[in-house]
Amino acid sequence: MIHALPPQTVREAERRAVARAPRDALMLRAARGVADAVERLAGGRVGEGPVGVVALAGGGDNGGDALYAAAMLARDGLEVRAALLSDHPHARALAEAQAAGVDVRRLPLPLDEGVPGWLTADLWVDGLTGTGLRGPLREPLAAAVRELGRAARLAGTRIVAVDVPSGSGAEDGTVPGAVLPADHTVTMGAVKTPLLLPPAAQYAGSVETVDLGLDAGAYGEGAPSAEVLRPEASDVSLMLRVPGPFDHKYTRGVVTVAAGSDTYPGAGVLAVMGALGAGPGMVRLESSGRTSRIVLDRHPGVVTASGRSQAAVVGSGLDSEIEHRALSVARRALGRGIPLVLDAGALGFVSALRTDPGPLAGVVLTPHAGEAATLLAELEDRPVERDDVEARPLAGARRLTELTGATVVLKGSVTLVVGTDGRVFSLEGTTGWAGVAGSGDVLAGVMGSLLAQRRAEEERGGDPLDVALTAACAVWIHAEAARLAAGADPAGPAQALGAPIQADELASAVPAVIGGLVRVAQEERRTRRRRTWAQTRDEAPSAPAARL
Numbered sequence: 001m002i003h004a005l006p007p008q009t010v011r012e013a014e015r016r017a018v019a020r021a022p023r024d025a026l027m028l029r030a031a032r033g034v035a036d037a038v039e040r041l042a043g044g045r046v047g048e049g050p051v052g053v054v055a056l057a058g059g060g061d062n063g064g065d066a067l068y069a070a071a072m073l074a075r076d077g078l079e080v081r082a083a084l085l086s087d088h089p090h091a092r093a094l095a096e097a098q099a100a101g102v103d104v105r106r107l108p109l110p111l112d113e114g115v116p117g118w119l120t121a122d123l124w125v126d127g128l129t130g131t132g133l134r135g136p137l138r139e140p141l142a143a144a145v146r147e148l149g150r151a152a153r154l155a156g157t158r159i160v161a162v163d164v165p166s167g168s169g170a171e172d173g174t175v176p177g178a179v180l181p182a183d184h185t186v187t188m189g190a191v192k193t194p195l196l197l198p199p200a201a202q203y204a205g206s207v208e209t210v211d212l213g214l215d216a217g218a219y220g221e222g223a224p225s226a227e228v229l230r231p232e233a234s235d236v237s238l239m240l241r242v243p244g245p246f247d248h249k250y251t252r253g254v255v256t257v258a259a260g261s262d263t264y265p266g267a268g269v270l271a272v273m274g275a276l277g278a279g280p281g282m283v284r285l286e287s288s289g290r291t292s293r294i295v296l297d298r299h300p301g302v303v304t305a306s307g308r309s310q311a312a313v314v315g316s317g318l319d320s321e322i323e324h325r326a327l328s329v330a331r332r333a334l335g336r337g338i339p340l341v342l343d344a345g346a347l348g349f350v351s352a353l354r355t356d357p358g359p360l361a362g363v364v365l366t367p368h369a370g371e372a373a374t375l376l377a378e379l380e381d382r383p384v385e386r387d388d389v390e391a392r393p394l395a396g397a398r399r400l401t402e403l404t405g406a407t408v409v410l411k412g413s414v415t416l417v418v419g420t421d422g423r424v425f426s427l428e429g430t431t432g433w434a435g436v437a438g439s440g441d442v443l444a445g446v447m448g449s450l451l452a453q454r455r456a457e458e459e460r461g462g463d464p465l466d467v468a469l470t471a472a473c474a475v476w477i478h479a480e481a482a483r484l485a486a487g488a489d490p491a492g493p494a495q496a497l498g499a500p501i502q503a504d505e506l507a508s509a510v511p512a513v514i515g516g517l518v519r520v521a522q523e524e525r526r527t528r529r530r531r532t533w534a535q536t537r538d539e540a541p542s543a544p545a546a547r548l
């Protein structure tokens with residue numbers, strides 16, 4: 001699990017560590033991390049000419065990191081240029097870059113003539129501003145950053161941000177002005193919250209951390225509400241259970257899906273496909289005749305009679321004919337206290353359900369920004385626009401959780417999950433090809449399926465169901481399935497951007513993702529076992545062992 005901390009918290013720890021270390025020692029470590037990432041991403045010579053790298057340096061220590069990295073890259077044999085966008089660059093790092101043969105030039109602002117051709121390169125290292133940024137970028141730097149972003153997009157230049165994309169860095173992920181979008185961010189000491197919280201996270205690309213040897217205790221306990229969590233493959237893998245000799249379909253989890261209608265049967269098909277792909281013992285479908293026929297044609301194992309289940313998904317593709325039945329499925333789930341995913345059209349049930357048994361405990365709401373705005377407007381009786389939610393997604397998701405007592409999954413390129421206990425999970429942006437009609441229906445199915453499996457585990461005396469973590473794991477699986485289906489690896493050295501996918505292809509990739517995770521779980525358990533073995537090797541014999 002990645003734990004992101006507020007930038008100021010990391011900055012304090014960094015300041016203490018810098019004071020203890022030899023001069024520029026931490027900065028050199030930071031720079032080595034940046035240089036390694038650039039070399040990995042450059043991946044040898046591309047096309048006709050040599051790999052070209054330009055370091056963009058501002059006037060603070062973030063620029064110092066970039067200039068030292070430029071020096072290292074030059075010494076490693078790359079062709080490196082550095083553009084100074086400040087009249088007071090980090091003096092020692094600048095001298096080192098010049099000594100290493102970096103072609104250093106001053107870039108006068110404003111960029112009246114546009115972005116000079118001298119900057120055209122395969123990769124840029126963005127060291128304009130880091131955690132020292134105060135407020136929005138000021139002019140003329142703000143205009144230059146906008147120009148640079150446009151030029152990079154047109155030329156296909158990849159940008160590696162140092163610490164945070166320049167222009168970003170607010171603790172809550174809000175973006176006050178111009179930001180230089182990165183493909184990859186190399187962050188120092190610890191992941192900072194704006195790298196995981198949208199909209200800032202949408203500018204960060206993939207994120208990697210350089211270990212600066214900061215004492216973890218140096219962060220202090222920190223307010224848990226300030227922390228943002230990002231599950232990794234190993235965390236998701238441990239949520240899965242491989243059926244064993246004592247399992248049967250009911251112990252593996254049964255999920256009820258109430259989605260699709262005669263008007264919109266596709267949503268039901270996709271939600272069922274997502275649910276089946278995640279590996280429950282059974283999927284029950286409560287939908288219209290037309291939806292049921294299409295689903296049974298493709299998946300004869302689906303059961304269309306109602307009955308006991310460990311979770312329900314009520315959602316998309318409802319029409320006025322089926323709405324009443326869907327609402328009663330939701331009421332039944334609430335009444336039985338099983339987890340319930342309310343997606344798409346069923347988000348409109350929130351007001352009706354809230355008056356039922358009080359707060360919506362065990363309920364997961366899965367709105368995108370537009371649906372979140374509609375729901376907030378309805379619950380608070382005030383105008384809320386999609387743009388408001390997109391500008392401050394964390395605030396929007398938190399507010400929805402407060403108002404409803406439900407876990408909220410706010411979908412987007414970076415998806416946030418806010419638990420009823422205040423935990424915030426952020427799920428890494430997947431390929432943009434995932435944003436296709438029906439993709440959310442698949443996600444709802446995967447989520448209901450995982451919730452049913454965890455609930456079945458709980459009923460058998462296993463770990464208690466953690467609704468927010470389970471929902472976050474479903475988003476992870478959905479994102480990975482999209483990458484797999486599209487053949488995309490935007491963070492890889494070859495930068496595979498993949499190809500368009502349809503929602504059913506995404507759903508069809510889910511079982512392979514689960515299979516991969518099961519292997520990851522085996523690895524993870526072995527790692528943990530061996531760590532414990534090594535840790536206990538030198539322990540004094542415990543009482544029972546001594547008796548032996």
Ligand SMILES: NC(=O)C1=CN([C@@H]2O[C@H](COP(=O)(O)OP(=O)(O)OC[C@H]3O[C@@H](n4cnc5c(N)ncnc54)[C@H](OP(=O)(O)O)[C@@H]3O)[C@@H](O)[C@H]2O)[C@@H](O)CC1
Nearest residue numbers: 026030059060061062129130131132133134136137138163
């Ligand atoms: N010290 C070390 O050993 C280590 C340091 N580390 C690194 O240091 C970074 C923090 O460095 P920092 O504190 O020097 O600030 P930084 O982010 O470079 O920003 C200052 C620059 O931004 C400018 N600027 C500010 N606001 C602005 C605005 N609104 N609009 C426009 N410009 C604005 C400001 O301009 P000025 O006020 O000087 O004109 C100045 O040029 C951290 O992120 C990490 O990368 C790590 O590698 C660990 C080791």
Ligand SMILES: Nc1ncnc2c1ncn2[C@@H]1O[C@H](COP(=O)(O)OP(=O)(O)O)[C@@H](O)[C@H]1O
Nearest residue numbers: 368411412413431432434435437438439440441
């Ligand atoms: N640019 C994007 N990058 C990655 N994932 C995206 C992007 N846009 C949307 N998604 C994901 O695609 C899904 C879309 O869901 P939703 O908006 O409910 O669509 P639908 O209702 O058509 O199924 C969500 O899981 C969302 O996180």
Ligand SMILES: [K+]
Nearest residue numbers: 126129164166
């Ligand atoms: K930066």
